[in-house]
Amino acid sequence: MSPTPPPAQARRLALYALVVCLLAVAAAVVSFVEGSWLGVVWVLLAGLSSNMTWYYLKRGRGARDGSVTG
Numbered sequence: 001m002s003p004t005p006p007p008a009q010a011r012r013l014a015l016y017a018l019v020v021c022l023l024a025v026a027a028a029v030v031s032f033v034e035g036s037w038l039g040v041v042w043v044l045l046a047g048l049s050s051n052m053t054w055y056y057l058k059r060g061r062g063a064r065d066g067s068v069t070g
Contacts, residue, residue: 005060007061008060010056010057013052014053014057017049017052017053018053020045020049021049021053024042025042027039028040028042
């Protein structure tokens with residue numbers, strides 16, 4: 001796999017990461033409402049997937065625009 005994914009693939013990966021982020025936030029809310037501290041893990045997963053979403057969006061934009069630095 002190349003270091004910079006093609007724009008279409010980067011957008012698809014960003015969409016998948018966004019879906020994971022939204023599901024993790026929903027799971028964290030449910031977990032905290034039920035009184036479980038497991039929600040902390042879901043919050044961390046939401047933060048990670050949020051960062052992945054931004055990363056792949058920027059990579060896709062950079063590849064599309066022909067930027068070297070992304």
